[in-house]
Amino acid sequence: MKVYGARLSNSFSGEWELYVVTDGMSRDWPEHSFGRTGPVPTLQERADALAQLGYVLADSAGWQWQECPNGAMRRVHLLASASVRRKDGAA
Incomplete structure (x- = not known):
């Protein structure tokens, strides 16, 4: 069963978004x-x-948080990641 990386971010527009990285090259x-x-x-x-x-979250996966600072006086962007798999088990 293939595992992908899910990301939860507030870094671009400031609004929270979740995306799944399905390959290394695409942004789609x-x-x-x-x-x-x-x-x-x-x-x-x-x-x-x-x-x-x-x-869905992969077996026993949890969210890992990371701070992405933009300088001492600017807002810190947060990024969380977790391992996920397809719900239907497809690769």
Whole structure:
């Protein structure tokens, strides 16, 4: 069963978005916008968004958070990642 990387980010427009990296070259990845800048989407909201895109968390996967600073006085962007797999088990 193939595993992909899901990303939850607020880095570009400031609104939370979730996308699944399906290959290394394309930028045409499945994505979901939460349409808000805060609060951070809950675990259930993330699971629902993944399901709408056709994915679920991989076995025993959890979200790992990373701060992406843009300088000492600027807003810090957050990025979370998790391993996911297709809901239907397809590669």
